[in-house]
Amino acid sequence: xxxxxxSGGGVVQSGRSLRLSCAASAFTFSxxxxxxxxxxxxxxxxxxxxxxxxxxxxxxxxxxxxxxxISRDNSKSTLxxxxxxxxxxxxxxxxxxxxxxxxxxxxxxxxxxGTLVTxxx
Amino acid sequence: SYVLTQPPSVSxxxxxxxxxxxxxxxxxxxxxxxxxxxxxxxxxxxxxxxxDRPSGIPERFSGFNSxxxxxxxxxxxxxxxxxxxxxxxxxxxxxxxxxxxxxxTVL
Numbered sequence: 001x002x003x004x005x006x007s008g009g010g011v012v013q014s015g016r017s018l019r020l021s022c023a024a025s026a027f028t029f030s031x032x033x034x035x036x037x038x039x040x041x042x043x044x045x046x047x048x049x050x051x052x053x054x055x056x057x058x059x060x061x062x063x064x065x066x067x068x069x070i071s072r073d074n075s076k077s078t079l080x081x082x083x084x085x086x087x088x089x090x091x092x093x094x095x096x097x098x099x100x101x102x103x104x105x106x107x108x109x110x111x112x113x114g115t116l117v118t119x120x121x
Numbered sequence: 122s123y124v125l126t127q128p129p130s131v132s133x134x135x136x137x138x139x140x141x142x143x144x145x146x147x148x149x150x151x152x153x154x155x156x157x158x159x160x161x162x163x164x165x166x167x168x169x170x171x172x173d174r175p176s177g178i179p180e181r182f183s184g185f186n187s188x189x190x191x192x193x194x195x196x197x198x199x200x201x202x203x204x205x206x207x208x209x210x211x212x213x214x215x216x217x218x219x220x221x222x223x224x225x226t227v228l
Contacts, residue, residue: 035217037164044222045156045164045207095163105211107154107169114163 002027002110004096009115012086022079022096022112029077030054033099035108036070036081038092038117048094049081053102064090086119093117123212125220132226133198141223143191143208151210153191155184158222159204167206168193195225203227 008020022034036048049060049070058070069082079096093114100109126144133139143153153171156164166175168184171191181196195202208220 037219044205045158045209045219047209047217047219050217097164100166100169105152105170107166107209108156108164109166109169109175111163111165 002098004098004110004112006094006096006112006115009094009117011118011120014086014088014119014121016086017082017084018086018117020081020083020094020096020115020117022081024077024079024098027098027110029072029098030074031102033102033104033106034070034072034079035097035099036068036079037095037097037108037111038090039095039114040089040092043092046092050099051079083117086117088119088121091117091119123210123216123218125208125210125218127206127208127220127223129221130224130226132228133195134228135198135200137198139195139198139202139225141193141195141206141225143193143220144189145191145210146189148189148191148210149187151186151212153184153186154209155182155193156207156209157202157204158207164207198225198227200227 097108097111099106155168158164171186172184
């Protein structure tokens with residue numbers, strides 16, 4: 001059973017930093033692209049970032065570009081999201097999700113249960 | 122930038138057919154994926170590449186994509202289908218877009 005388990009969420013002051021982790025198990029983490037998707041309270045899904053299976057390419061939503069950094073450690077089957085200069089509007093549940101194929105158009109086949117980030121002013 | 126438009130809500134009686142649309146400029150040229158999200162849970166993929174169903178998803182779920190509208194159809198709707206549904210496309214490297222979501226209510 002594929003498992004993605006996020007951690008690292010919590011309450012943080014505006015302007016500070018936080019690093020999220022996503023530990024993967026029961027699938028070949030190193031051959032799939034990985035995404036972060038967030039959901040503000042009561043709102044819809046917002047794609048945040050993607051990293052290629054080998055870490056060679058990374059792309060970000062405009063709303064987080066320059067502030068967030070996605071990375072991965074394939075030896076540990078772990079995905080990361082470094083979030084700097086946090087703003088109130090970054091408050092959300094953050095999900096990690098795996099691509100289900102090797103194509104950039106592949107759907108997000110597996111999702112973690114999410115970790116809540118609350119940015120206080 | 123590219124925009125995906127979904128109706129905020131759709132209501133349907135049990136046993137009937139629900140149709141949830143996702144509008145976008147020439148969306149028929151893109152691959153559309155659909156996710157179901159129940160309250161307090163993570164999203165689940167229900168349709169991918171316009172019309173394919175992952176294993177474990179009932180045949181009652183189907184999808185179609187043409188021109189400017191993609192449609193998720195749920196036949197013989199059950200109470201357990203009540204959820205939020207999101208369409209998603211890849212538009213460009215920095216645009217893995219989600220629609221705004223549609224809340225399906227089973228009457």
